[in-house]
Amino acid sequence: MRRIDVIGIGLGVFLLGGGLYVGFRIAGFDGLSAGVWSQLIFVTGLLGWVATYLFRVVTSDMTYGQQLRDYENAVLQKRLEEMTPEQLAALEAEIAAEKSAEADEAANSAAPDS
Template sequence: MRRVDVIGVGFGVFLAGGLVYLALNFLGLDALSAGIWSQVVLVGGLVGWLATYLARALTQNMTYNQQLRDYEDAVLQKRLEEMTPEELAALQAEVDSENSGGLK
């Protein structure tokens, strides 16, 4: 995320808090109660976002991890495409011997 995006998100959250406050004030809550409830909504949103972030971080389902897996798969695919038929046959024989040796 770029710096300007972070500033935009921060400004958006600031505006959302103000809009929640104004909406609650318009619905009849006094200024103090509207302020408290708008903070409750914003903190609840923050805690919810944090929970999803932690879940993605713990399951390694983040953008960086996905890009790394895609890169590793592409490198392996390119190496396989560059192998000669003899090298592929030797690799297949090695894999078959490891698989049959591991099952015994």
């Protein structure tokens, strides 16, 4: 984000707060009530924005996290493409062995002890 973008956003937020105040004044609120209600709406909007940001951080749905996942997938895809047919067969056999071991382990843990 460029410096001019930050200045523009700050100016826009400032004008939005003033616009809310003027809107409440035009709607018939006295100065104190208009200030309180415009601040309440303004702070609620700010907290909502922060909540969406925190949600994206917790779920790793940010630009960096997505770029990292894309890079990892590309590296794995490239490694897979570079494997020889013998290496692919060995990898498939290893995966099949792990799956059967997990299935056996799950079956043994599900069986009741006598």
